[in-house]
Amino acid sequence: MEDLASRGRENVAYVASSPRRSEAGESPEETVEHPDFSSATLRILASMPSRTIGRSRGAILSQYYNRTARLRRRSSRVPLQKVSRSARPSVRQLDLELDSGQEEEETKRALLVKELRSLPANQRINMLQAMPLSLTEKRTLQKPKTTLFHPYLFSLQGFRNLWYSLLSLLHTLQPWHYSLKQISGRFGSSILSYFLFVKTLLTFNFFLFLILLVFVVAMQAAYPPATHNREAFTGLELFTGAGYFTHTLLYYGYYSNFTLNDPCASSSNVTHCRQPSQVQLPYNMPLAYLFVTGVSFFVTCILLVYSMSRSFGESYRVGSASGELAVKVFCAWDYKVIQKRSVLLQSENICTQLKECLAEHWARSNPLNLCKRLQRMAILLICWAVSLGVVLGCAIGVYYFSEYSHQVSDNRVGKEALLLFLPLLVSLINLLVPYMYNLLAAWEKQESPVLEVYVAICRNLILKMVILGLLCYHWLSREVTSSKIQCWETFVGQELYRLVVMDFIFTLLDTFFGELMWRVILEKKLQRKQRPEFDIARNVLELIYGQSLTWLGVFFAPLLPAVQILKLLLLFYIKKASLMRNCQSPSKPWRASHMSTIFITLLCFPSFLGASIFLSYTIWAVKPSEMCGPFQTFETIYDSGKTWVVDLEQSSPNLTWFTWIHQHLIQNSFFLFLISGILLAVIYLNIQVVQGQRRIITLLKEQIANEGEDKMFLIEKLHTIYGK
Incomplete structure (x- = not known):
């Protein structure tokens, strides 16, 4: 040496x-x-x-x-x-x-x-x-920027630079980019997941609104039907959706049941039919209405499955288990950040992430003994019994009140005020019952805040899905779809519009009284520095509930996604302002690594799947109104597609392959079960692959630990030999 x-x-x-x-x-x-x-x-x-x-x-x-x-x-x-x-x-x-x-x-x-x-x-x-x-x-x-008339701009390299500049501009124009960073730095990833979910819902609704606007609403607006006697606008229509809005593009009853731009289809004057038209672009409105609704739901399903798989891949990454705290400590800082505001924001964000990691590590290292586990199990059983009893009572109340309001709605006196009673009752239940669930959660005293949020989400989800199921049964019952109501589809669209509006109003009231006024009481009256915490479970379930109403009402009110987009935009800014001024960081910091996946899953299976089943039953089994809408001449809504296929086969014998596809792939339920089985098999195989990779990584980690012990053993032997 x-x-x-x-x-x-x-x-x-x-x-x-x-x-x-x-x-x-x-x-x-x-x-x-x-x-x-x-x-x-x-x-x-x-x-x-x-x-x-x-x-x-x-x-x-x-x-x-x-x-x-x-x-x-x-x-x-x-x-x-x-x-x-x-x-x-x-x-x-x-x-x-x-x-x-x-x-x-x-x-x-x-x-x-x-x-x-x-x-x-x-x-x-x-x-x-x-x-x-x-x-x-x-x-x-x-390189300095070139002027507009510089010859370099018109070269290939200039076009490339222009393209890269446009891409960077689009990256900087992402909606709420700084707001999301600010929320993440101050309140952590758990509350950030709520606002990211709002952004995701905006994307879905914007796509739904765009496709309906282009292929259904715009075409009907270009060729409006015969004018109806509209009532005067009083302002109450913004809450009830009735009156002036009844015979507008907002509802199903306004749309035509004939081919647009075809004068013979909507006019009985034969002389008028014989006049040549300069441009003939026939547009089958019933077929377009049904086809666009089906395509929009199909594409939304694909986007939901893709978002769920991507979120699953990001939150359940293979091998992202143990060394994350060390990575946060030594490798989290970005040295490219030079602005003072960004530096402060990043340091605050890293501090919050370290608190979340330490809180999760502490929860893992402090398990409960057997006596405390039995005591907690008894408390959980009592709380679940109380919560399910409350759901049963609310469901019975909503059912009887909906039946009573339908019987009294035939009377003209007080009809406008009565229209708001059922949405008020449903929104009041959705507002007050979650607070009772919070009291039960305070009695349970869950050690893990993640488990507490999951239990609250489960209870609120059961409540909202039961109420929506009862309302769907009420809307499709024989009493509603009978001849007592002239256009029951418009009635259902108005009911869903009122529920969406009332849900937004009660959300604002909850933000005002539950966050602003409670913060004022804590600071001014009780002289406490503590502020209310942001209830993630209740707020997220409100978003899922509102989106479920939108999907249920797309067929009956094609412009309902536009109302939902406006509602989500207002909710983002209102909730963000209330969060920054009235709320505090979570008292128990926790990482929401799986929260986005849970939210997308709940949005896909209970919400979107329920809306798809409701609309599928409406299209296949329920008889449409005989006085309004695109399908007033058919026994079922699905018969319009069958009639179009038969007419196409008679007019074009060369399209027999299309008839075969319709008969064997669309009408036959075996094809649907086959696709579902393939999808479930692919999901199962992906799960098995991920589990296998995790097992291999666990074995490799054990092998690395054993090799480290081998080195320690050899070093001890060398020390022993050196001592001798």
Whole structure:
């Protein structure tokens, strides 16, 4: 060892003398290596951290200047003059050059800027990203912006730069980008999941509204039906949805049952039918109404499954188990952040994430004993019995009140006020019962905040789904679909519109009294610094409930997604302002790594699946109204598609393959069961693959631990032998 140390000192002396040789004019290739060390050993010694500390900006600029020159030579451009290599071995191995003053550094900077300008846009961006310089230095090296009439703009490279600029502009224009970062930094990932869920619902509703607007609403607005006697607008229609809004594009009853732009279909005047038209674009409105609704639900299902699979992949990543706390401590900071506001926001975000990790680690390391587990089990059974009893009582009340309101609705006196009673009762139940669930949760005293949120979500979900199921049964009952109501589809659309509006109003009241007024009482009256916490379970279930109402009402009120979009936009800003001013961070920090997956799953299976079953039963089994709507001449709504297929077969005998597809793939239920079986098989195989990967990773971790124990054993043996 002493020999090796003396040789190392000699090599260091040799390495230190090599700069002087290079400065004297010798090239690095002409230097003679040390006779006691090979070139590989010298390369390792040159790469040691002690030899590479202190690289100047001039050396870095020279390094990347040489790289850009090589890239330019690959592009068959004339290379610039060679720059002398560095003298220090650590820098010489990387083609670096030390600066010899401010003038030399500025010269290198100018040469590097010139070389960067000659590179294509993608290579220039990659080169700038790889440079170990600050963001300010990189901005000074960027190419200045070209003017509008510069000839460079009309070249291929100019179009590429314009495309990259547009992409960066779209990235910066993401909705609520800074707001989401601010919420994540101050309140953690659990509350952030609520606002991300709002953003996801906005995407779904925007797509639904766009496809209905283009193919159904716009076409009907271009060819309006015969005018009806509309009532005067009083303002109460904004809450009831009736009156002036009844005979508008908002509801099912306004849409026609004939082919648009076909004068013979809507007019009995034969002379008028014989007049030639300049442009004939027949548009079968019943078929378009049914087909667009089906396609929108199908595409929404694909988007939901894709979002669920992606969220599942992000939250249940294989191998993301143990070392996350160390990664957060040592590798979480982003050194590209230079603005003061962003630095403070990132530090706050990392602090919140560390609290979440520590809280989860503490919950794992403190299990309960047997006596406490039995006591908690008894409390859980009592709380679940009480919550299910409350759900049963609310369901009975809603059922009898809906039957009573339907019987009294035939009387004209007080009809407008009576329309709001059922939505008021349902919204009041959805507002007050979750607070009772919170009292039960306070009695249960769950140690894990994640389990507490899951239990609250389950109880609220049972309540809302039972109430919605009763309302769907009431809307499709024989009393509603009979001849007592002239257009029962419009009636159902108005009911759903009132429920959406009342849900939004009660959400605002809950935000005002449950957060703002409660914060004022705590601070002013009780003289406490504590503020109310943001109830994630209740707020998320309100979003799922509102989205379920929207999906249920798409067929009966095609413009209901527009109302939902406006509601979600207002909710985001109102909830964000209330969160920042009235709420505090969770008293028990916890990570919501799986919350987004749970939210998307609840949105897919209870909400979207229930709405799809309701609309499928309406299309296949319920008789439409005989006085309004696109399907008033058919026994069922599905008969319109069958009639169109028969007419197509008679008019075009060459399309028999389309008839075969309709008969064997759409009418036959075996194909649906086959697709469902394949989908379930794929899901099962993916689950098994993930479990297998986790098992392999566990075995590899055990093998690494065993190898570490082997090394400890060998070291102990070496110490024993050395002692002897």
